[in-house]
Amino acid sequence: MNKENWALLSVTVNLFQSAIKFVGAILTGSLSMLGEAIHSLSDSTASIIAYISIKFSEKKHHRFPYGLYKLENIGAIVIGFFLIIAGVEIGKKAFEERIVINKEHLPVAILIMVVSLSLSLTLSFFERRAGKRLNSPTLVADSYHTLTDAFGSFLVILSLSASHFGYEYDRYFALAIAGLIGFTAINMLREQIGFILDISADKETVERIRNIILSFDDVVEIKRLLVREAGGRIFIDTTITIKAKDFIKSHNIADAIERKIVEEIPQVHSVFIHYEPHDDGGLRIAVLVDDKDGIAESFGSAKKIMIFKGGEGPEVLEPNSRGEIEIAKILGNLNVDIVISGHHPRDSRAKWYLHRNGIFVWEPESRNIYEAISEITKNV
Numbered sequence: 001m002n003k004e005n006w007a008l009l010s011v012t013v014n015l016f017q018s019a020i021k022f023v024g025a026i027l028t029g030s031l032s033m034l035g036e037a038i039h040s041l042s043d044s045t046a047s048i049i050a051y052i053s054i055k056f057s058e059k060k061h062h063r064f065p066y067g068l069y070k071l072e073n074i075g076a077i078v079i080g081f082f083l084i085i086a087g088v089e090i091g092k093k094a095f096e097e098r099i100v101i102n103k104e105h106l107p108v109a110i111l112i113m114v115v116s117l118s119l120s121l122t123l124s125f126f127e128r129r130a131g132k133r134l135n136s137p138t139l140v141a142d143s144y145h146t147l148t149d150a151f152g153s154f155l156v157i158l159s160l161s162a163s164h165f166g167y168e169y170d171r172y173f174a175l176a177i178a179g180l181i182g183f184t185a186i187n188m189l190r191e192q193i194g195f196i197l198d199i200s201a202d203k204e205t206v207e208r209i210r211n212i213i214l215s216f217d218d219v220v221e222i223k224r225l226l227v228r229e230a231g232g233r234i235f236i237d238t239t240i241t242i243k244a245k246d247f248i249k250s251h252n253i254a255d256a257i258e259r260k261i262v263e264e265i266p267q268v269h270s271v272f273i274h275y276e277p278h279d280d281g282g283l284r285i286a287v288l289v290d291d292k293d294g295i296a297e298s299f300g301s302a303k304k305i306m307i308f309k310g311g312e313g314p315e316v317l318e319p320n321s322r323g324e325i326e327i328a329k330i331l332g333n334l335n336v337d338i339v340i341s342g343h344h345p346r347d348s349r350a351k352w353y354l355h356r357n358g359i360f361v362w363e364p365e366s367r368n369i370y371e372a373i374s375e376i377t378k379n380v
């Protein structure tokens, strides 16, 4: 069963409970039962709003380009205020009036509350199990709410049973129910206002997202990870460093990360990944050397390639072929960052190849190898 169906089931159960509790409250005149009826009604209203907003949250308008997904949160805030008013009203009534319970219908009323209590317990059990299976913190949180609903029903059963034995304590039980309603309302308001203010998603979800991103070998580091939650959706904004140097490869990695996150956490609505190339701590500098051990005037006149990395002594290569494209390809395979050469290559394919691999051509002032290198390193 998906989130939509759970919302529908919750609406049905709560509406049914509310209806039978209202009947019981009218029959017995019990204020605690009336409070519970109002409570169940507000629970079903909240579920209806959640259901409608799931249906309509995809609708976009040019003035609301992100969609109207926060309507659910606004709806819940309205219900929260309504619950507070209901709680205060019940509390006031409990203080002002002496409640006498009509004994005639007591057995029916107790039966109603037992049915309601069992429904809440059953629903809570299945919600919690499904919430764990679907990995939905919302459903798990809702299962705890349903458990407090069961507690409310239990209080009313106590009140009615006491009345049966001649103890008229309904006003005190009504007061406890009013307190329960107030407690629910304040929790609801606190949570919903958090969503409106872009509260971070829960720790577990953030940790899961972090692990998914780091499961990619090319990801070196997560520099920033912002995860916010609203309207039951998750929005991710992250900055990572990636080993790959060229743009296309980095882009493909970012795409793959996004796909995996959405696949594993379906509530994720959007993922923004900003990626930066990883600096592995040292530039790889290649020097094209001519037959007199000076800087080669061009790619074509290079006899040797000397590779310097992170202050380490040069690795020397003597390429077999001296075409500009071949030299460019060798430099690309060696992951060179900067190549020192008297001039840029003339061949446009060689130029393109260097560009695609992010290799920068440095035309030095000096034709001495070490002076040329220091022209670069003093600027780094």
Ligand SMILES: [Zn+2]
Pocket: 039, 040, 043, 145, 146, 148, 149, 184
């Ligand atoms: Zn409730």
